[in-house]
Amino acid sequence: GQNIDQPTEMTATEGAIVQINCTYQTSGFNGLFWYQQHAGEAPTFLSYNVLDGLEEKGRFSSFLSRSKGYSYLLLKELQMKDSASYLCAVRADSNAGKSTFGDGTTLTVKP
Amino acid sequence: ETGVTQTPRHLVMGMTNKKSLKCEQHLGHNAMYWYKQSAKKPLELMFVYSLEERVENNSVPSRFSPECPNSSHLFLHLHTLQPEDSALYLCASSPSGTGGNEQYFGPGTRLTVT
Numbered sequence: 001g002q003n004i005d006q007p008t009e010m011t012a013t014e015g016a017i018v019q020i021n022c023t024y025q026t027s028g029f030n031g032l033f034w035y036q037q038h039a040g041e042a043p044t045f046l047s048y049n050v051l052d053g054l055e056e057k058g059r060f061s062s063f064l065s066r067s068k069g070y071s072y073l074l075l076k077e078l079q080m081k082d083s084a085s086y087l088c089a090v091r092a093d094s095n096a097g098k099s100t101f102g103d104g105t106t107l108t109v110k111p
Numbered sequence: 112e113t114g115v116t117q118t119p120r121h122l123v124m125g126m127t128n129k130k131s132l133k134c135e136q137h138l139g140h141n142a143m144y145w146y147k148q149s150a151k152k153p154l155e156l157m158f159v160y161s162l163e164e165r166v167e168n169n170s171v172p173s174r175f176s177p178e179c180p181n182s183s184h185l186f187l188h189l190h191t192l193q194p195e196d197s198a199l200y201l202c203a204s205s206p207s208g209t210g211g212n213e214q215y216f217g218p219g220t221r222l223t224v225t
Contacts, residue, residue, distance in 0.1 A: 004153075033213060042115075042201060042216035043154070087154065099214075101154040 002026045004102035006088050011108045012078055020073045020105045022088035033099065034062050034073045035087040043087055046073070075107075083109045114138040115217035117202050123223045124192065132187040132220050134202030143185040144214065145177060146201040154201070160185060161207075192224045 003025040012018040024032070031050040035043035049055055049064035049071060061074040075082055085104040092100060115136045124130050136143060145157040159167030160179040174196075176188040185202055199221050203214040 042218050043214075044216070045213035048213055089154075099156070101156075103151075103153045 002090065002092060002100040004088055004090055004100060006086075006102040006105045008103065009106045009108070011110060012075075014078055014080060014109055014111050016078050017074065017076050018078060018107065020075070020086050020088075020107065022071045022073070022102060024069050024071070024088070024090045024102075026069075026090050026092045026100065028092045029066060029090065031091040032062075032064055032071050033087075033089040033091070034060075034071075035089065037085045037087060037104065039084070046086075078109050080109050080111070083107060115202060115204055115215050117200075117217035117220050119220060120218060121221045121223075123225060124189070125225055126192060126194070128192075129188070129190040131189065132200055132202075132222075134185040134187075134217055136183055136185075136202075136204040136215070136217075138204060138206075138215060140204035140206050140215070141182055142205045142207060143179060143182070144203040144205075145185065145187050146203065146216075147198050148201055148219070149198040158187075189222075192222075194224050197222055197224045 005023045033048050034046040036046050037043040047062035049062050052064055052066055054061055054063045059076045064071045085106045087104045088102040089099040118133045142161045144159050147155045147157055156169050157171045158177045163179050174191050178186040199219045201219045202217040205214045
């Protein structure tokens with residue numbers, strides 16, 4: 001089976017740094033995605049990791065450790081507009097779209 | 112503009128009605144997906160089409176019937192739904208069904224079954 005764990009909620013202050021963790025246990029692994037979803041809107045792609053290490057994209061970075069079944073999304077210089085739900089999704093095999101999503105972490109950024 | 116459109120955006124239907132959800136992608140992608148998103152639950156993959164062929168059907172009840180007439184259009188036909196089917200139904204597309212290609216989501220259809 002597939003199991004993906006993320007914290008349910010996090011709160012951080014504008015301008016700060018926050019790290020959202022994701023651990024997974026899947027029958028296979030072919031990549032991990034992070035998506036951002038604002039309330040009432042569709043998820044939008046943030047990052048994709050398939051090899052160990054850190055991928056940086058502006059204020060957002062994503063890290064993967066396949067041996068530990070662990071990833072994190074790092075958000076720097078937080079802005080109010082970063083308040084959203086962050087979804088971790090694991091592609092277990094190479095079949096079309098076979099990704100399993102975590103419950104999502106709701107991040108609230110406060111002034 | 113995400114490149115993936117869905118209609119209608121909101122739908123209220125009775126349990127005896129028949130309705131269809133429509134999704135269209137303008138990105139030239141080869142794979143399309145239907146997801147269900149209920150409150151306080153993770154995204155649930157329902158169906159996957161790759162090159163117009165259904166490649167995934169995650170034990171979805173038969174009251175949901177997908178149709179993919181071409182690589183740009185995807186439908187979800189609904190009939191005799193239950194109140195617990197009320198949810199946000201999201202369509203997505205990706206460049207290919209394999210590999211690490213990210214998915215592009217439509218805005219969703221908010222479905223309420225009364």
